[in-house]
Amino acid sequence: MRKVYFLIASMTTLIFSCSDETTVYEDPNNNDNLRLESNETLLENSVLYDKSGVLDILDENTITGKYASSAKAQPAGDYPLTLVAQVDVPSFQGGENLTASHVVVAGDYAYVSYNTVDAGFVGAVDIINVKNPRNPRVTSRLYYTNADINAIDYxxxxxxxxxxxDSEQSVTATANSFVAKIYAPDGRFDLDAGITYGFQDGYNATDIEVISDKIIVTSGQNGFVRVYNKSDLSTVVEAPYSDLRALAANETNIAVLDASAGVSILDQSLNTIKDISIDSDFGINTKRTLDYYGENIIVSEGSKGAGIYNGSTGDFVEYIPILLDPETVDDADVVTNAVATNDNVLLMANGGAGLSLSEDKDNADTSIVGIIQLEGSINFVASKDDYIFAASGLEGLQIIKLNRPDESLVARCSNLSGYSGSSNLNVPVSSNESYRGSKRFFDFDVRGSLLLCGSWTVRNEVTVHENALFEMNGNFAVARNSRRGDVTVKSGATLRIEGNLTIYGDLNLEDGASIEFIGENNAVNIFGSVNRTGETTVTGTFLDVKDKF
Structure with a gap:
């Protein structure tokens, strides 16, 4: 067991409840081991856009060289994702090697926990305003100078x-694992309200979830699953297990993952309803998760990938293996740490092997789409609405937009055919083409007339050639901040926009070029410059996010 000199050892003002397992600290600001970040400029600069932009997805055919070894052009890919922003990992004296360990999204905020890769124990917690995920803001940051924070909920x-x-080093802790309750209204920690702590046996608390009026916590080797009263952290009921790593709960049942045995389905009183035996190697002191997925339970099983089991019968359904990029992956880092779902999308946080995206199609096995090309070791993943939030180790929190087509736009373009051609789109002179859907392109040249309805990304550059017409209805994103690509509208050409246009590069308008915005709800986000040569025309209503026009 690693030792941790926890902050509670030297706090001066204590109030004890009737239970020796719950402690309230009235004035934690007097302790050097717990500190709020007060530098607003530092918090503002924690949001990074250096790598924002269009994301590649490395699929199995690309990894195996199928496209490179054949004359067949690579088709345009599904899931046109974009990296919106990153939140840099907190750093302070004594806490220079923190990693993002867990994230939960609730309301307008994302809550991120951090622990350390070093032998000591150091941690932090961020609250990030994601009401507008395209412009996230860190609103509050709390440092723990001698404690890892492994999981978080709100x-x-x-x-x-x-x-x-480390209960041996603390005069007040009754056990090694802890749960903390901190008041944080409107996206800011209020330490003056005091912090309530509860303690339970086990080497380290591994997971936490709030359900109704209860808090459920698991602790690792020789630990427990314990249900706390949410109001005062008094113990309601507990059950011992050998090596608990994670839990998933709903209003009816609680599922826990014991690395020594598998998954147990429990009722609210922690009575066993069903055991699902799993013989995978879950590793030693490593993060693993599980989640409900319809009638099934998905379990992150380390090097095996993700296992799917029927939640009622316990029957094995299928494995989703880890797709590997052989040039970037160390075998020791090829593990599934966490899983998350969003409608028919399944996301696997595969450590050094990256973030894998699969889709669950009706009446078919789960299909692997590929590896989302992100940097960092992906420790945890959550997804809400049209966004993915990846806790990415030393790379911090990464916010990804799924760019799903707006259903109303799809309906308006319902008579169009879906695009199924090459990833290098080239519309010839005198050709009139129109498509709906959501695809990823590499290159994009329009010499004739093109209408796209839905969501689309382009890895490189976009050129609308002389006297050509390109109309887009929905979402269109080009390049990324670390590998910029321009959109060029040449002489006599027209770019007609109804929706959202994002360019990680310049917008070049040549003499006689025109841009027309249709409707009232348009937005343009240009990370480079708008360069206008000669007589150019821009008409219509739009939000200029970065004031480039």
Whole structure:
């Protein structure tokens, strides 16, 4: 067991409840081991756009060289994703090697926990305003100078943390694992309200979830799953397990993952309903998760990938293996740490092997789409609405937009055919083409007339040639901030926009070029410059996000 000199050892003002397992600290600001970041400029600069832009997805055919070894052009890919922004990992004296360990999204905020890759124990917690995910803001940051924070949840104005404590070094801790309850209204920690801690046996608290009026916490080797009363962290019920790593709960049942045995389905009183035996190697002191997925349960099983089991019968359904990029992956880092779902999308946080995206099609096995090309070791993943939030180790939190087509736009373009051609789009002179859908392109040249309805990304550059017409209805994103690509509208050409246009590069308008915005709800986000040569025309209503026009 790693030792942690937890912050509670030297706090001066204590109030004990009737239970020796719950402690309230009235004035934690007097302790050097717990500190709020007060530099607003530092918080503002924690949001990075250096690598923002269009994301590649490395699929199996690309990895095996199928396209390179044949004359067949690579087809345009599904899932036109974009990296919106990153939140840099907190760093302070004594805490220079923090990694993002867990993220939960609730309401307008994302809550991120951090622990350390070093032998000591250091941690932090961020609250990030993601009401407008295209412009995230870190609103509050809390440093723990001698404690890892391994998991996090939020409910009704309070942040709940799970971490570890060395009870041998603390005069007040009754066990090694802890749960903390911190008041955080409107996206800011309020330490003056005090912090409530609860303790339980086990080497380290590994997961936490708030359900109704209860808090459920798991602790690792020789630990427990314990249900706490949410109001005061008094113990409701507990059950011992050998090596708990994670939990998933709903209003009816609680599922726990024991690395020594598998998954147990419990009722609210922690009575066993069903055991699902799993013989995978879950590793030692490593993060693993599980989640409900319709009638099934998905379990992150380390080097095996993700296992899917029927939640009622316990029957094995299928494995989703880890797709590998052989040039960038160390075998020791090829593990599935966490899984998340969003409608028919399944996301696997595969450590050094990256973030894998699969889709669940009706009446068919789960199909692997590929590896989303992100940097960092992906420790945890969450997804809400049209966004993915990846806790990416030393790379911090990465916010990804799925760019799903707006259903109303699809309906308006319902008579169009879906695009199924090459990833290098080239519309010849005198050709009139129109498509709906959501695809990823490499190159994009329009010499004739083109209408696209839906969501689309282009890896490189876009050129609308002389006297050509390109109309887009929906979302269109070009290049990325670290590999910029321009959109060029040549002489006599027209770019007609109804929706959202994002360019990680310049917009070049040559003499006689025109841009027309249709409707009232348009937005243009240009990370480079708008360069206008000669007589150019821009008409219509639009939001100029970065004031480039």
């Amino acid at each position: 409910d009704n104005g309070y942040v709940y943390l799970a971490g570890g404590v």
